[in-house]
Amino acid sequence: MVTLHRDALDFLHRVMNKITVMDKLTPPSKSTQKLILVTFMLISFVCIFYVYYNPNTTFFKYPTVGIHANSSCSETCLHVLKMQNYECIMKNASDNPLTTPAPNPAKEDQDIIVLIWMAPFGVRFDLKDCGSEYNIHGCQLTYDRSMIQQAHGVMFHHRDMSADFPQPPRPAFQKWIWWNMESPSHCNQNDFLNDRFNVTSSYNRNSDIPVPYGRLVDATDEQKNFTIPKKDKLVCWIVSNFQEHHKRTHFYYEFAKHINVETYGGHFNNRINSEDYGNVVSSCKFYLSFENSIHRDYFTEKLFNPLALGTVPVVIGPPRYNYEEFIPRDAFIHVDDFPSPKELADHLISLDQNEEQYKQFFNWRKLYVSKSTSFGLEHSCKICDYLKRNKHYIAVTDLKGWFWG
Structure with a gap:
């Protein structure tokens, strides 16, 4: 509701009183009545128009107040969006959920870094360009463990797995990939497999990133x-x-x-x-x-x-x-x-x-x-492609049950 200033109300009141007095003294002609009506409507329209055109003017005693959302967590939410493309939800004072804007597209176009933590069977494969080999672009493959905090994905080869894991804390945006091409009959069921990885890559078509031996x-x-x-x-x-x-x-x-x-x-x-x-x-x-x-x-x-x-x-x-x-x-x-x-x-x-x-x-x-299949390289490039297309949260809670079950 818009409240007019008291002076404006007094002005309108005086106009109406004069109209009343004139009405008692001498009956106005029809042309005079039309002029008075038009004048009154014009004054009212000007007042109302001014209210909406400039609601914060000091002409009004009670200016309108805009409603603003509580932005106390906006910086944190935007940071998460840029790093992970997660949906960040915050609430305003009236508990109405708001969703932060989409991340900057330029941030989404950054290269996906895939760190091969363990070379398969201790032998490093050539890190060729994924674009020329598989038409998968925007990938950076590396063996450099110093990039552990920047890597979007870290590959762990099952047959070379040991207690040599990256030290916490693990970045929230980072996914760990369990990578294996051996059959369940020739793989040890290590106790630390469950609740450790986010993604699987193997010959099995039920893997998140299936890579057969050939095609x-x-x-x-x-x-x-x-x-x-x-x-x-x-x-x-x-x-x-x-x-x-x-x-x-x-x-x-x-x-x-x-x-x-x-x-x-x-x-x-x-x-x-x-x-x-x-x-x-x-x-x-x-x-x-x-x-x-x-x-x-x-x-x-x-x-x-x-x-x-x-x-x-x-x-x-x-x-x-x-x-x-x-x-x-x-x-x-x-x-x-x-x-x-x-x-x-x-x-x-x-x-x-x-x-x-x-x-x-x-x-x-x-x-x-x-x-x-180009062992190692094809897995790495397809893992990169998967990480580019799947930025949501995912976890493998029962790896032992899924692969050996």
Whole structure:
């Protein structure tokens, strides 16, 4: 409600009294009445207009007062917004919630710093540009531990994990990433895993940042002109981790009774170097892509390397349907499709004698090629991309239950 000054009210009162007196003395003409009415309306309009046009003028006895929010925490809220893009809520005197403005876009465009706290297996990988490698921009990858207070994300490789963690306090905006490419069967369940990390990155598609060992990607026109490499071996296997309790070990013992297998690796005292690896695998019609443990989504370079080198993988691993979520069903042979190792051996011998049927395993090469993951670099760049797109709070409260459960 706007309250007029007493002087303005007195002025209007005197005008009305004069009108009353004049009315008693002499009846005004119609033109006079119209003039008086117009004059009164004009004076009223001027007063009201002046009130709203300049409400703080001293002409009024009781000036209007604007309502201001309590800004005691505004600086703190804006600081958090700039650092984390969190939503900061403050209340005014009347307890009405207000939301602070969005952070400065220039702050959001700053590089995301990803600190690799532990080099995988003690070997540092090259920190190449994420933009040129994966079309992921605005990333700064580093091994420099002195940047611990500035890093938006810190990567911890599970197999190299120890008590050597950054000292508190941990910046509120910083996320810790649990990074692991081994299967649950070959990872220790450390007691300090729970309630320590914010994000997971592994081969498992249920990870926050899934990175498989490889994938099929579109082939270029040149790659579509694929020719099956020359073959002089039927079945090959390269293995060093040969454990008696592995499913693949039991299968191999029976399988090798019915077919010749060219064996390489530490266990067979026939090691080959990286230069010879490609030549050996590509010279085999079939390669035993036997995983050391059976877990969902766990198929490694043992699968993707033979695919890339023009060899048909014979797999032991998760069920066939899981493989078919990643590669075509006619690109591989699953041991579970056969009642026994002997029947698998008979099938491979039959395929060796039927060239046209064997060629059908490479139909997918008309469209795709197999690409392996760049271990470490691809994880780091994809973690950077994730941190750019996900600035909300997140925590992994039961890592042991999720990965080993």
